[in-house]
Amino acid sequence: MTTNFWRNTRQRTRFLREIVLPGAIILSLVVVLRLSGVLQVQEWMAFDSLSHVCPSRRDTSPVVVVGIDEADLQLVGGYPIRDRDLAAALTILHAYRPTVIGLDLFRDVPIEPGHAALVQAFQSIPNLVGTEVALNSEPTLNVKPPPNLPPDRIGFADVIVDGDGKLRRAILASPTWEGEVKYSLPLKLAQMHLATRGVPFQHGDRASDPLRFGNTVLPRFQPNSGGYIQADANGNQFMLNFCSSQGMIRVLSLRDILQKKVPASLIQDHVVIIGMTASSIKDIFFTSALRETLSSRLFSTPMPANQLIYGVEAHAYTVGQIVDTVLQGTSPIRYLPEVWEYLWIIVWGMVGIVLGIGLQSPWKTLVSLIVAGILLTLMCYMLLIMMGLWLPIVPTLLTLSGAGLITSFFDRDLRFELEQRRLTIERTYEAVHNGPLQYLAVILRSLGEAELSSEQLGQQLRLLNDDLRQIFEHMRHDLSSQYTQLYLRGDLVLDLQAPVTELLYQVYNHTRAEQLPGFNTIRTFIPPNFEPLKSHRYSVEQKRGLCLFLHEALFNVGKHAGGATRLDVMCAVESGWYVLRVIDNGPGIPQTSNGLYAGQGTLQARAIADALRGRFDRYPNQPQGTICELTWRMRQNWLKKLASAVSRLHR
Numbered sequence: 001m002t003t004n005f006w007r008n009t010r011q012r013t014r015f016l017r018e019i020v021l022p023g024a025i026i027l028s029l030v031v032v033l034r035l036s037g038v039l040q041v042q043e044w045m046a047f048d049s050l051s052h053v054c055p056s057r058r059d060t061s062p063v064v065v066v067g068i069d070e071a072d073l074q075l076v077g078g079y080p081i082r083d084r085d086l087a088a089a090l091t092i093l094h095a096y097r098p099t100v101i102g103l104d105l106f107r108d109v110p111i112e113p114g115h116a117a118l119v120q121a122f123q124s125i126p127n128l129v130g131t132e133v134a135l136n137s138e139p140t141l142n143v144k145p146p147p148n149l150p151p152d153r154i155g156f157a158d159v160i161v162d163g164d165g166k167l168r169r170a171i172l173a174s175p176t177w178e179g180e181v182k183y184s185l186p187l188k189l190a191q192m193h194l195a196t197r198g199v200p201f202q203h204g205d206r207a208s209d210p211l212r213f214g215n216t217v218l219p220r221f222q223p224n225s226g227g228y229i230q231a232d233a234n235g236n237q238f239m240l241n242f243c244s245s246q247g248m249i250r251v252l253s254l255r256d257i258l259q260k261k262v263p264a265s266l267i268q269d270h271v272v273i274i275g276m277t278a279s280s281i282k283d284i285f286f287t288s289a290l291r292e293t294l295s296s297r298l299f300s301t302p303m304p305a306n307q308l309i310y311g312v313e314a315h316a317y318t319v320g321q322i323v324d325t326v327l328q329g330t331s332p333i334r335y336l337p338e339v340w341e342y343l344w345i346i347v348w349g350m351v352g353i354v355l356g357i358g359l360q361s362p363w364k365t366l367v368s369l370i371v372a373g374i375l376l377t378l379m380c381y382m383l384l385i386m387m388g389l390w391l392p393i394v395p396t397l398l399t400l401s402g403a404g405l406i407t408s409f410f411d412r413d414l415r416f417e418l419e420q421r422r423l424t425i426e427r428t429y430e431a432v433h434n435g436p437l438q439y440l441a442v443i444l445r446s447l448g449e450a451e452l453s454s455e456q457l458g459q460q461l462r463l464l465n466d467d468l469r470q471i472f473e474h475m476r477h478d479l480s481s482q483y484t485q486l487y488l489r490g491d492l493v494l495d496l497q498a499p500v501t502e503l504l505y506q507v508y509n510h511t512r513a514e515q516l517p518g519f520n521t522i523r524t525f526i527p528p529n530f531e532p533l534k535s536h537r538y539s540v541e542q543k544r545g546l547c548l549f550l551h552e553a554l555f556n557v558g559k560h561a562g563g564a565t566r567l568d569v570m571c572a573v574e575s576g577w578y579v580l581r582v583i584d585n586g587p588g589i590p591q592t593s594n595g596l597y598a599g600q601g602t603l604q605a606r607a608i609a610d611a612l613r614g615r616f617d618r619y620p621n622q623p624q625g626t627i628c629e630l631t632w633r634m635r636q637n638w639l640k641k642l643a644s645a646v647s648r649l650h651r
Helices: 002-036 040-052 070-076 083-095 115-124 185-195 254-258 294-299 311-327 338-358 362-387 394-448 454-480 500-512 531-535 540-560 600-611 638-650
Strands: 063-068 100-103 128-132 154-156 169-175 181-183 236-239 250-253 271-276 284-287 307-310 485-488 492-495 524-526 566-574 577-584 615-620 626-633
Touching (some): 002 394, 040 394, 063 254, 063 311, 083 100, 083 115, 083 254, 083 271, 128 185, 154 181, 154 185, 169 185, 169 311, 181 185, 185 311, 236 311, 271 311, 284 311, 294 307, 307 311, 338 362, 485 500, 492 500, 500 540, 531 566, 540 600, 600 626
Parallel strands (some): 100 128, 524 566
Antiparallel strands (some): 169 181, 169 236, 566 577, 577 626, 615 626
């Protein structure tokens, strides 16, 4: 019992070591790659791709963009916009009663004419928010706010882009290099808009403190959120959920505002942001998460992988998402805790290992992994669009496919090794059964019937001894030839790469030439014709089976058909089936047998029939003798069928 326990333990250990361990190594490698940040860019791209195909929203945003394009610059006399024109636009917009107006234009110095009018507009419009650049470490790179606006009506326009140059996050609050906590323009606009809806804003003394609107807390971006690894998360950052923003921004032109061609209903109770959309100003960023941007919409461009997004447009998306999150409960981008993310990756890696072990076929494993990968992608997509949940997809797909394929590969190798062992056992058995055991059965039968003299017994034992000595040599050659050769007693070596008809003729002639007692009385040998078998393609194993069947059937006639006078080997096609028959007129099938391993030849013949998807029969011949028959369905090569059809057409 102890021996069996340790044997089973070693087998399980080997299974884990040779099959499961490679998949586990791949899983661990992917986890290490993710921890090192190697997969970060690929994860960003996957996130953008899922967001890109999100369905478009039918409702409009609470944010309206007044975009100053090239036509507007021609109307007002170029860039920068003169204070007079800007003051006029602000006055008109204020008359339309928006909840708040955001000015995404720098006005730290006067741009005459009309500066006095602009100062008057700043002082008379209480819901106007100006902008600045405040987060650069080099003071010369910052831009001061309009001097005529109080600090509580100033928001910074700084943005942050990822390592691939694309915009995915917004900075809502951040300390300056002097330590002063400041708020972004989008946050200021959202704060003032929500205040008109009775939603208070709360924030602590530090920029990293939670940002709260009523009962809603905006999720703060962390260094390892989603697909990010050790990202810069200073201040209070907010992931942009472009998936919830497809097609929701309304754009008006500055010239329509100045000419009062805009219905008041489009602006009243909305957030209005004025900014540049002229391509010559270069206030642009890149994104691949949106199907359509203001740039692609205005210029009717196709959907490129990297679309341009204007700075004012990015601010509008940020404001809209904050407002929708607070008022409508729209899900912002959320993340699982890191432990759960890695558990998610490991679980899918285990799924790949299970598929690799269980299916036992590289093609089945590959198809199953593809299906599982599609289901995984759909799951991540649905969770993103329905709950805003960003699950790791790239490392998960890598662990699923990598662990599954490598496990299947090693499992295949182990199964191949086991199959080779099985084949070796079968070939050894064939050599023993078709040689020594056959002679031993004849000897035992003859002894039982008292038919052998001492001299005959000695001769039979010498033949048995020779066959036993040849087994080792035959098996050694079998293994070295990768089973592409078949060794029969009497040192006949068959190259199984040869045509099947040639092989069968060799087996027939070789077996007939053996000194077997049943052949001594036969006076009529009907020559076989194996030519009908040319129309079928046979594998090496099928050729081996046919040769063994013919050899075994003829050998049985030579051993057991004493007194037979006729031997007929027939090969034909009958009703779409190949038929190979060995017919004799001997004493017939014995009712009992004293031979060692009786019935094993029948089992071997049935295994050959199964390999050919046919059947094996042994039945009495009339009026006397035995018929040994192997039948299998005829399958003509489709190329030959095509050639035959073409030939008939040409006739």
